[in-house]
Amino acid sequence: MNNERFISVEEIMESYKTESYICSKSIATTLFLAYNLGKPILVEGPVGVGKTELAKTTAKYLGSDLIRLQCYEGLDESKALYEWKYGKQLLYTQILKDSLDKIINDAGNLTEAMDRLHQHEDVFFSPNFLEPRPLLKALQMENRSVLLIDEVDKADEEFEAFLLEILSDFQVSIPEIGTIGAKSRPFVFLTSNNTREISDALRRRCLHLYIPFPEAELESDIIQVKVPEITESLKTQLVSFIQQVRKLEIKKAPSIGETIDWAKVLLLLHIDKLNPEIVRETLSVILKFQEDVATLESKLEDITLKAVKETEV
Amino acid sequence: MEFILQSFFTILRESGVRISVGESIVAMNAIKLIGYSDRESFKHTLSTCLIKTIEEKEIFEKSFELFFSAHMFESQLDDYNEYSSDEIKEELSEISKNILDGDKAGLMTIVRKALQNVDFRDLKRITQQGLYIRKVMDQKGIRDLEQDIGMLAEYNFPGAGRMTMLLEKTKRELVEYIDSYVSQQYNLHNDFNDRVNEETRIRDTTFSKIDQKKASDMSRVIQILAKQLYALHSRRRKNYKRGTLDIRKTLRKNSSYQGYIFVPQYKYKKIQRPEIFVICDISNSVQNMSRFMLLFVYSLNKTLLKVRSFALCSNLTEVSHVFKHNSGEIAIDKIHRGEDIDISMGPTDYGQAFKDFKEQYLSTVKSTSTVIILGDARNNEGDPKSKLLKEIQDQCKTLIWLNPEVETMWGAGDSVMDEYRKYCDIAQECNSINHLHKTLDLILRS
Numbered sequence: 001m002n003n004e005r006f007i008s009v010e011e012i013m014e015s016y017k018t019e020s021y022i023c024s025k026s027i028a029t030t031l032f033l034a035y036n037l038g039k040p041i042l043v044e045g046p047v048g049v050g051k052t053e054l055a056k057t058t059a060k061y062l063g064s065d066l067i068r069l070q071c072y073e074g075l076d077e078s079k080a081l082y083e084w085k086y087g088k089q090l091l092y093t094q095i096l097k098d099s100l101d102k103i104i105n106d107a108g109n110l111t112e113a114m115d116r117l118h119q120h121e122d123v124f125f126s127p128n129f130l131e132p133r134p135l136l137k138a139l140q141m142e143n144r145s146v147l148l149i150d151e152v153d154k155a156d157e158e159f160e161a162f163l164l165e166i167l168s169d170f171q172v173s174i175p176e177i178g179t180i181g182a183k184s185r186p187f188v189f190l191t192s193n194n195t196r197e198i199s200d201a202l203r204r205r206c207l208h209l210y211i212p213f214p215e216a217e218l219e220s221d222i223i224q225v226k227v228p229e230i231t232e233s234l235k236t237q238l239v240s241f242i243q244q245v246r247k248l249e250i251k252k253a254p255s256i257g258e259t260i261d262w263a264k265v266l267l268l269l270h271i272d273k274l275n276p277e278i279v280r281e282t283l284s285v286i287l288k289f290q291e292d293v294a295t296l297e298s299k300l301e302d303i304t305l306k307a308v309k310e311t312e313v
Numbered sequence: 314m315e316f317i318l319q320s321f322f323t324i325l326r327e328s329g330v331r332i333s334v335g336e337s338i339v340a341m342n343a344i345k346l347i348g349y350s351d352r353e354s355f356k357h358t359l360s361t362c363l364i365k366t367i368e369e370k371e372i373f374e375k376s377f378e379l380f381f382s383a384h385m386f387e388s389q390l391d392d393y394n395e396y397s398s399d400e401i402k403e404e405l406s407e408i409s410k411n412i413l414d415g416d417k418a419g420l421m422t423i424v425r426k427a428l429q430n431v432d433f434r435d436l437k438r439i440t441q442q443g444l445y446i447r448k449v450m451d452q453k454g455i456r457d458l459e460q461d462i463g464m465l466a467e468y469n470f471p472g473a474g475r476m477t478m479l480l481e482k483t484k485r486e487l488v489e490y491i492d493s494y495v496s497q498q499y500n501l502h503n504d505f506n507d508r509v510n511e512e513t514r515i516r517d518t519t520f521s522k523i524d525q526k527k528a529s530d531m532s533r534v535i536q537i538l539a540k541q542l543y544a545l546h547s548r549r550r551k552n553y554k555r556g557t558l559d560i561r562k563t564l565r566k567n568s569s570y571q572g573y574i575f576v577p578q579y580k581y582k583k584i585q586r587p588e589i590f591v592i593c594d595i596s597n598s599v600q601n602m603s604r605f606m607l608l609f610v611y612s613l614n615k616t617l618l619k620v621r622s623f624a625l626c627s628n629l630t631e632v633s634h635v636f637k638h639n640s641g642e643i644a645i646d647k648i649h650r651g652e653d654i655d656i657s658m659g660p661t662d663y664g665q666a667f668k669d670f671k672e673q674y675l676s677t678v679k680s681t682s683t684v685i686i687l688g689d690a691r692n693n694e695g696d697p698k699s700k701l702l703k704e705i706q707d708q709c710k711t712l713i714w715l716n717p718e719v720e721t722m723w724g725a726g727d728s729v730m731d732e733y734r735k736y737c738d739i740a741q742e743c744n745s746i747n748h749l750h751k752t753l754d755l756i757l758r759s
Contacts (some may be wrong), residue, residue, distance in 0.1 A: 026361070029347065029663075087577055090574040093574075204335060208364060209361055210370065291638075
């Protein structure tokens with residue numbers, strides 16, 4: 001682990017920028033605290049503001065492995081934490097039949113045979129037969145890893161309860177083996193899209209970070225970093241357009257990811273100035289619902305003109 | 314500073330933000346790391362450690378601005394050393410010394426202590442504010458400031474004038490600060506009390522008496538109740554559970570491999586979620602009622618209930634799709650306006666509606682489904698066709714009729730409730746959120 005990481009909020013903002021991730025001061029402050037206090041971060045916000053990206057960038061920045069656990073309905077311990085390799089266990093009992101025979105063959109009676117077997121029984125419930133899933137894997141890493149528990153709101157509430165032990169004590173209890181502590185404390189990110197309320201117990205254990213859609217200035221910086229070839233004027237128009245669209249009442253507001261895609265598309269088409277026609281043709285990049293396109297249609301010219309004006313001043 | 318933070322936590326708690334002891338410790342440690350020098354970082358730090366939902370964030374923003382009013386951070390206390398006469402200073406009280414030395418932490422401690430000594434719980438009327446400001450200013454420690462100002466005015470030495478000025482200025486700021494603190498206390502205490510009472514009251518309010526403002530409060534209470542119901546029932550209703558090794562199934566499956574077992578089989582458990590058909594009368598007489606019923610039903614998590622909804626007026630039509638594409642409130646408004654749905658808003662005709670239901674949807678009602686009908690059963694003298702209702706009852710598990718009118722009114726005038734209730738498994742008066750809550754709880758339990 002590099003000790004020069006996470007020494008100050010400013011340092012984080014700088015370094016993340018070199019990793020092509022522009023983080024606001026509140027994000028940087030939270031990262032700094034989470035790292036230094038060893039707390040998990042619960043990241044909330046609309047779709048596509050870079051919640052997952054934040055964890056990925058952190059992993060890159062720390063030079064450590066990113067272990068990702070995608071949550072979904074019905075996710076349970078055996079998929080998230082560990083599972084016995086039942087198949088392997090069964091197969092081994094078959095293969096090892098002969099050796100088992102040898103052990104019990106010269107036993108005088110049943111009790112003795114059982115006793116002998118008992119001496120060996122744990123063989124099949126040892127770490128060799130343990131299939132570590134993401135959570136256990138993160139705990140077993142030699143170096144501090146970044147653990148991303150993505151869309152935790154998609155999992156059932158029971159799963160949340162089960163996360164509590166891991167997030168507060170960084171240990172798991174496996175009945176057959178005992179408690180396994182963390183070799184290194186992973187840096188944990190949980191993301192949520194708010195499809196369901198996260199329980200208070202889980203919230204209490206985490207630092208909370210809400211990432212809203214970025215302000216015009218920040219978004220402009222982000223595009224600059226992600227699409228460096230873009231011209232200054234197009235960038236300003238683009239951002240102004242997107243910011244206005246987000247204020248409309250639409251089903252799915254364009255995310256940062258979509259803004260970036262749009263910038264790339266426009267660049268590919270060699271456009272250096274927005275006009276209503278081009279916007280209409282490329283609208284499918286930022287709006288993903290037909291209703292939204294229809295809503296925008298009536299205001300499209302106004303918005304485009306306003307966006308273009310920004311650069312003329 | 315720790316003391317100040319603690320009182321800030323208390324304020325937040327009183328405003329309804331849940332802060333555990335653990336969280337406050339984390340916040341303290343975090344502040345130690347970040348320091349106090351930068352206001353923005355300071356605020357982010359507190360926010361990230363204490364505020365865990367977006368709703369709470371708003372409360373936090375307000376409380377923070379009020380509590381840490383900007384002048385605490387800007388060094389506006391002049392450096393006074395060039396004028397200070399140490400002998401005079403010795404005679405002054407602690408508070409004045411703090412001001413003259415520019416020791417803001419010390420000053421704040423005195424102010425905090427004074428504020429703590431005053432019991433704000435009796436502050437019930439906004440007109441009492443002045444009285445309470447006086448009360449704080451009269452507390453030990455602060456009282457001395459006024460004496461010092463009087464004393465300094467009598468001295469005649471270079472710098473005394475400036476000293477007095479500085480003290481006067483600080484005093485004015487103090488009064489301002491205490492003023493905002495007092496009004497904040499007023500808001501906090503009264504808000505909090507109001508909220509608790511309001512909630513219980515809303516649950517029992519009759520639907521017909523609801524105006525626009527209360528409607529939004531109502532929706533909030535519904536959300537809370539829906540969450541409770543969800544918490545209560547979700548555990549049982551996990552629809553698909555992957556279980557442990559199923560020995561019997563494994564043996565059976567592997568028998569084809571000469572008894573060598575290596576393909577394990579697991580136990581699966583499937584629990585059905587109840588399916589309910591909600592038939593809502595959306596004519597004016599029952600509008601409010603149907604509004605909250607729909608809101609409630611759709612607030613429940615989808616994993617818990619399978620809901621299909623129908624609107625009823627002069628005819629009947631399915632409206633489930635409206636909820637699929639719009640959020641609760643918007644969808645309900647759309648339905649009431651008759652937007653996007655095939656409904657004629659003439660006089661209510663239950664007979665026709667049941668006929669429509671039978672012809673188009675009855676075949677999809679399973680023996681495990683529950684049908685809920687909301688309406689006042691005022692059929693405008695039309696043919697009630699209660700035989701059709703019986704057919705619906707035969708097809709489903711439970712037929713529930715919720716009527717917003719009091720039971721004694723059933724059957725009076727053009728109400729055909731007496732006719733209909735014969736075929737209902739449950740017929741209930743239902744005109745408040747508490748009634749709705751009970752009914753839904755019943756369905757989930759069954």
